[in-house]
Amino acid sequence: MSVSSNTKSFKVPFWAQILAGLVLGALLGWIARSQDVSWLVTTLDKIGGTFVGLLKLAVAPLVFFAILVSITNLRKVNNAARLASRTLLWFMITSLIAVSIGLAIGLLTNPGAGTGLTPKDGAKPDHTGSWLDFLTGIVPTDVITPFTELNVLQIVFMAAVAGIAALQLGEKAQPILTLSESVLELLQKALWWVIRLAPLGTVGLIGRAIATYGWDLIGKYATFTADIYVGCAIVLFVVYPTLLATVAKANPLQFFKGAWPAIQLAFVSRSSVGTMPVTQKVTERLGVPKEYASFAVPFGATTKMDGCAAIYPAIAAIFVAQIFDIQLNVGDYLLIAFVSVVGSAATAGLTGATVMLTLTLSTLGLPMEGVGLLLAIDPILDMMRTATNVAGQALVPVIVSARENLLDRTAYDSVGGASPVDEPEPAQEREPVAAAA
Numbered sequence: 001m002s003v004s005s006n007t008k009s010f011k012v013p014f015w016a017q018i019l020a021g022l023v024l025g026a027l028l029g030w031i032a033r034s035q036d037v038s039w040l041v042t043t044l045d046k047i048g049g050t051f052v053g054l055l056k057l058a059v060a061p062l063v064f065f066a067i068l069v070s071i072t073n074l075r076k077v078n079n080a081a082r083l084a085s086r087t088l089l090w091f092m093i094t095s096l097i098a099v100s101i102g103l104a105i106g107l108l109t110n111p112g113a114g115t116g117l118t119p120k121d122g123a124k125p126d127h128t129g130s131w132l133d134f135l136t137g138i139v140p141t142d143v144i145t146p147f148t149e150l151n152v153l154q155i156v157f158m159a160a161v162a163g164i165a166a167l168q169l170g171e172k173a174q175p176i177l178t179l180s181e182s183v184l185e186l187l188q189k190a191l192w193w194v195i196r197l198a199p200l201g202t203v204g205l206i207g208r209a210i211a212t213y214g215w216d217l218i219g220k221y222a223t224f225t226a227d228i229y230v231g232c233a234i235v236l237f238v239v240y241p242t243l244l245a246t247v248a249k250a251n252p253l254q255f256f257k258g259a260w261p262a263i264q265l266a267f268v269s270r271s272s273v274g275t276m277p278v279t280q281k282v283t284e285r286l287g288v289p290k291e292y293a294s295f296a297v298p299f300g301a302t303t304k305m306d307g308c309a310a311i312y313p314a315i316a317a318i319f320v321a322q323i324f325d326i327q328l329n330v331g332d333y334l335l336i337a338f339v340s341v342v343g344s345a346a347t348a349g350l351t352g353a354t355v356m357l358t359l360t361l362s363t364l365g366l367p368m369e370g371v372g373l374l375l376a377i378d379p380i381l382d383m384m385r386t387a388t389n390v391a392g393q394a395l396v397p398v399i400v401s402a403r404e405n406l407l408d409r410t411a412y413d414s415v416g417g418a419s420p421v422d423e424p425e426p427a428q429e430r431e432p433v434a435a436a437a
Contacts, residue, residue, distance in 0.1 A: 051201025112322025
């Protein structure tokens with residue numbers, strides 16, 4: 001008995017494992033770069049690449065079944081249409097605030113000035129986004145290609161259609177829904193195992209970034225990098241707490257205590273969809289009804305991107321315009337805000353925000369070569385962007401639940417800071433949900 005309790009007390013918390021991975025990765029990356037250890041660079045690249053590959057492996061089926069099940073779960077919630085519309089409205093409100101902050105920071109700091117970069121340093125990306133591609137690309141030409149090519153937007157479309165059709169069919173669709181729920185649980189269980197590998201993946205991802213780019217790259221993009229991190233930090237630690245305190249009438253510290261495991265994992269994994277099981281778990285622990293959380297979190301993981309789709313394209317557009325010596329006017333800034341609020345679904349929860357950036361640049365008529373200027377620094381920026389994304393994906397369900405009197409205030413006020421990954425088995429997942437009824 002004493003042996004087992006002693007063993008339990010020596011278990012390293014997940015947050016400490018992630019932190020150790022960050023430190024070890026930075027150290028190994030510095031050694032690999034400073035000593036020119038090619039085999040270490042290759043090893044770090046393989047470790048990080050394998051971890052991201054495992055996350056992406058689950059993305060397509062996870063998104064499909066999560067969206068399908070989440071839509072059908074809304075039938076268990078009173079005022080489902082109202083909840084869905086309020087969720088979308090708050091997604092748009094927070095995106096508008098975030099893009100405004102991004103524009104303000106970009107205009108104040110002039111991130112493209114003094115970099116030494118010229119238009120010749122840029123290169124057109126292989127794939128670019130436009131409104132025509134965005135609108136026509138939502139509807140797939142077949143049911144297989146979106147899964148093989150990982151077109152998340154098309155997968156979301158098919159899942160939404162299937163979910164709405166299942167609601168219309170009613171009892172006849174129950175066998176499909178039961179199967180879908182079982183498959184979703186299976187996928188989440190498998191992804192949970194991958195998430196437990198995050199400390200090891202962190203070593204590879206951070207180590208590879210430092211070994212490949214070093215600190216020189218950050219120096220060249222110092223203002224731009226600082227702008228992204230400061231902008232995300234303002235949204236994360238000023239805007240979100242203010243909304244929690246004033247709109248939800250909830251203690252912001254409790255939110256961060258509960259949501260931090262998901263924010264931390266998002267920072268190292270750079271994937272909103274990959275973090276989704278943890279985001280949903282912490283959202284439920286914060287007192288959001290499970291039936292509503294199972295809709296809002298998957299929906300947010302594919303469409304709610306305050307970091308990637310609001311702050312980043314706003315500052316990046318100003319950066320590119322300055323490098324190419326193009327003057328932006330008030331109308332252009334309004335267009336940036338419009339694209340951020342309406343087009344964020346194009347980002348689709350995967351690592352990187354190139355599609356959203358190309359969509360913004362094409363709308364403004366800015367040179368696509370500007371994307372090439374930012375690709376090298378993108379992995380370093382993506383960590384903070386994704387952490388902001390995931391925080392917003394947990395925040396909105398809390399705000400909507402609070403305003404609709406669905407939030408379990410007792411659960412919210414007593415939430416602990418331990419990561420759901422530290423729990424032995426997610427057998428307790430269904431307990432906090434009863435308060436929703």
